[in-house]
Structures are given as C-alpha cells and as structure tokens.
Amino acid sequence: MICIDNISVRSGEFQLQGISFEIEAGECLALMGKSGSGKTTLMEAICGLRELVSGGISIAGDDVSDVAPQDRMVGLVPQDNVLFQNMTVREHIAYGPVLRKWKKTDIFDRVAELAAELSIGHLLDRYPVGLSGGEAKRVAIGRAIAAKPKLLCLDESFTGLDGETLDEVMTAVRQTIRREDISTLLITHQKYEAEALGDAIYEL
Numbered sequence: 001m002i003c004i005d006n007i008s009v010r011s012g013e014f015q016l017q018g019i020s021f022e023i024e025a026g027e028c029l030a031l032m033g034k035s036g037s038g039k040t041t042l043m044e045a046i047c048g049l050r051e052l053v054s055g056g057i058s059i060a061g062d063d064v065s066d067v068a069p070q071d072r073m074v075g076l077v078p079q080d081n082v083l084f085q086n087m088t089v090r091e092h093i094a095y096g097p098v099l100r101k102w103k104k105t106d107i108f109d110r111v112a113e114l115a116a117e118l119s120i121g122h123l124l125d126r127y128p129v130g131l132s133g134g135e136a137k138r139v140a141i142g143r144a145i146a147a148k149p150k151l152l153c154l155d156e157s158f159t160g161l162d163g164e165t166l167d168e169v170m171t172a173v174r175q176t177i178r179r180e181d182i183s184t185l186l187i188t189h190q191k192y193e194a195e196a197l198g199d200a201i202y203e204l
Contacts, residue, residue, distance in 0.1 A: 001025055002046075002151050002183045007055030009038075009045040015053070016042055021202050023151075025060075026177060028184040030198030032191070037204040039187045043153055046185065047074050059183075060150045072151070075144035075182075079156040081136050083128040089115075089139050090124040096147030114142045117176050134165040141173060145180060152177060152184045158193055170197050 002023040009016050016038045023029045033039050044050040046057060048069035056065045064072045075096075083092060093114055097107045115121040118138040128136060137157065145152055154173070158166055174197055177184045188194055194201050 003058045005056045008053040011041040023183040026181045027199040030186045030194035033204030075149035077157040081140040093142040154186045
C-alpha cells in the first residue's frame, strides 16, 4: 500500500497543500487535473525528486519521506518512454535488476516472465528503432517494473496511442499490475484512460 499523508509541496510560487490518498497493492489511482494543477509536482514529490514542505509518504509500510529516489522502489514510465537506442529490448527489461545486482539466473527468469506477460517475447533481441508505439510502451513498462517496485508511476504514459493499440496496452498494464501486486499512480488528462485503468480517481 502507498499512503500519501497530508503532504504539502512547493514548486516556485506554486504550492500544493493537504494532499492525502492511499493506493492498495495491485490497484491503480488515476490522478487528474488541468494543466498547471500540480500533477507533475505531486508525482515528483512521491518519487523523491522534490522535497516535501510537510506531511509524509509511506510505501509498503515504510516512511520514505526523506529516502533517496533510487531507494524508494518506484518505477516510472514517462510519456516519451526514454528508450536507449543502443540497448535491445532484453537489455532494457534487465536494466533495473542488473543495477540492483540480481543473480544472472534471476535476471534471465525475470526478463522471460515479463516478456511473456507483456507479449513482447518475440522482440527481445530487437532495438527500439522500428518498434511500434504500442511495442515501445510495453518495453518501457517492462523496464519500469522489472526490479519489482512497490509503486509504478505512469506519467501521461499512453499519449500517442489510440484505438485498439491503446486498449491493448492498458489491458496489459491492468493485468500486469494486478498479477505483480503493484500499486499504480496514473497521471492523465484523459477521462477514458482514468476510467478504464483506475480503480479510483483523484482530482487536483
């Protein structure tokens, strides 16, 4: 479970105050609001990229309010994926576990597991060039959750996808976060995405 307890956070002259919500393991909270409402500022605070003015953040029962970003066990899927052109799909998914110095056999098994879950097993030896929008998004999601984070942040992550591709990727995400038991924060402007993926909606 992720618990955001009455936090306040500042970005220049802008300040969010008294924000509280919880996200159970395996559930998704959709965070909505107009441009400039503070969605990104709030996400940065949760990820540890912005200092809190007050309040607290706990992840899986641990207070992480003053914990470094890399130690919060948070996975992030940005809007533009940020895939590395010199790395294969396999290397992207293995990236987090390698950084955390998992055993090679565990990394191999984890890559195979997520490739199957996200239906990208046939892409493992491909590079990002030439991947479709949906394929690239699945790779970014696999990379974000490979090291088994407690929280997954989807920051406008479905921008650029539409129609059948959007529905397929959101279905894959929904199934994966429930199977992996990951609390998920979806930041979106799109009501359709919020209602399709979110178990609840929080509006700023």
